[in-house]
Amino acid sequence: MVDSTPLRPRIGVMGGTFDPIHNGHLSAASEVRQHFNLDEVVFVPTGVPYQKTGVTASEHRYLMTVIATASNPSFTVSRVDIDRIGPTYTIDTLRDLRAERPDADLFFISGADAVAQIIDWKDAVELFELAHFVAVTRPGHPLSVSGLPEQDVSLLEVPALAISSTDCRSRVNRGFPVWYLVPDGVVQYISKHHLYRSTT
Numbered sequence: 434m435v436d437s438t439p440l441r442p443r444i445g446v447m448g449g450t451f452d453p454i455h456n457g458h459l460s461a462a463s464e465v466r467q468h469f470n471l472d473e474v475v476f477v478p479t480g481v482p483y484q485k486t487g488v489t490a491s492e493h494r495y496l497m498t499v500i501a502t503a504s505n506p507s508f509t510v511s512r513v514d515i516d517r518i519g520p521t522y523t524i525d526t527l528r529d530l531r532a533e534r535p536d537a538d539l540f541f542i543s544g545a546d547a548v549a550q551i552i553d554w555k556d557a558v559e560l561f562e563l564a565h566f567v568a569v570t571r572p573g574h575p576l577s578v579s580g581l582p583e584q585d586v587s588l589l590e591v592p593a594l595a596i597s598s599t600d601c602r603s604r605v606n607r608g609f610p611v612w613y614l615v616p617d618g619v620v621q622y623i624s625k626h627h628l629y630r631s632t633t
């Protein structure tokens with residue numbers, strides 16, 4: 434007998450402050466999409482990342498994310514976090530995306546630095562009911578998932594790109610190029626809007 438049950442869409446969720454989005458984010462998302470056979474990866478820029486200070490306006494970060502992902506038919510961008518008032522918690526991100534896509538299986542993508550913190554995130558236990566977590570390697574950050582539920586977290590080694598948003602901001606501020614660290618359109622957006630020129 435042929436099983437006619439439709440396959441559930443598999444959707445990756447790449448949350449980040451993306452200040453600015455860089456090729457480390459894009460490469461990691463592409464690797465996870467391939468490895469986990471995802472139909473789509475949704476990039477979700479944070480609204481108010483409550484653990485960070487001095488973050489660039491959310492509309493700039495959102496637009497840079499749209500520019501960076503525009504050429505990839507499998508990449509999309511969601512405004513759920515930047516349109517929600519108050520601090521950004523991943524539990525709300527996943528609840529909102531689940532409400533939008535009740536038919537889909539969600540895979541939350543996280544770098545080694547972020548995954549180590551998940552246990553301290555808001556409503557950590559419920560997070561694992563809403564999504565499977567994929568922890569990707571990142572240069573300079575040991576990948577440890579101790580304390581996280583084994584069956585809900587997968588580890589994936591991705592090509593090492595030692596790029597961080599902090600370093601990109603610092604380079605722009607010091608007058609160094611960020612070509613080939615971020616997509617070309619993001620280089621031009623940063624220049625056009627004079628982002629990261631001042632450290633204040």
Ligand SMILES: Nc1ncnc2c1ncn2[C@@H]1O[C@H](COP(=O)(O)OP(=O)(O)OP(=O)(O)O)[C@@H](O)[C@H]1O
Pocket residue numbers: 448449450451452457458461542543544545546547548569570571572594595596597598599600
């Ligand atoms: N080079 C990279 N390789 C793999 N994962 C990455 C890389 N850079 C960021 N990530 C992951 O992408 C997600 C969003 O990261 P974020 O937007 O905070 O970038 P960041 O470079 O860590 O920024 P910042 O330097 O401002 O803290 C996090 O889960 C982070 O671990």
Ligand SMILES: O=C(O)c1ccc[n+]([C@@H]2O[C@H](COP(=O)([O-])O)[C@@H](O)[C@H]2O)c1
Pocket residue numbers: 447448449450451479482484485521522523524547553554555
């Ligand atoms: O839910 C939380 O408590 C929580 C705390 C810190 C970070 N996060 C999420 O982790 C992702 C990466 O965050 P950041 O600040 O490293 O760019 C992003 O989607 C954040 O919303 C989530």
